[in-house]
Amino acid sequence: MRWVFWAGFATFLADQISKYLVVHLLDLKRLGEIDVIPPYLNFRMAWNEGINFGILDVSRWFLIALAIGISTWVLVWVYKEGKTQIAYLSAGILVGGALGNVLDRLLYGAVADFLNMSCCGIENPYAFNVADIAIFAGALGLVIFTGEKKPRDAP
Template structure:
């Protein structure tokens, strides 16, 4: 569980540090866009009031608190799961990524009322209209890690 804590801590810290750097220090909230390595990597300010791709977005407030509760519930559920059924180092690291990323987005919703998304990547003639952040990457990677690195010890040994 110590690995879950440290991976979650550093994930959360990296997420919040990059958001502070880009949104405040580089002033992306006012500039709205900064080309870094066009078209591959750009910074595009997007306030996400909903879930993935802005779905269920509602700046009025109730969605904000529901999504905070859901993120905290997911983080708590992941912690409960890995405590109850220890997955090994890779599974613990994946759990830490999910928890750290989820808490990073919770802090955004508490501070700004929305999640600060700013990374935009396009390639090969396709212009991606969406932005994401370090927490989103961590949650996705953590979820994939939990799928691939947990639950194997309960599988039947003679399965075809």
């Protein structure tokens, strides 16, 4: 389970450091947008008060409780079911990302999103952050690398 802790800790730190650097030191909070490698990578300040892409605007306290509840469930589940380091790593990444967004909701009342990527003539209006990437990657890792292997049927 130490893999869960260290992966979660590293993810949480990477998320919070990236937010501090971009939102505060680069002053994205005031500027609103910074073109980094247009149109592929841009910083666009967005305060996400809802769930995903600002959908379903509900109480921040409900979302904090939900994130902590899901994180707790993932930790208990991976403790019981996880049998590989990659499963523990995936769980840690997911939980670290979730807790990074929880801290944002506690500090700012919303999640600080700033990464915006577009390509091939399609302009993406949405922003996300390192925690969002971690939550997605951790969940995907848990789906792929956990569960029992089912034997193939003999021909």
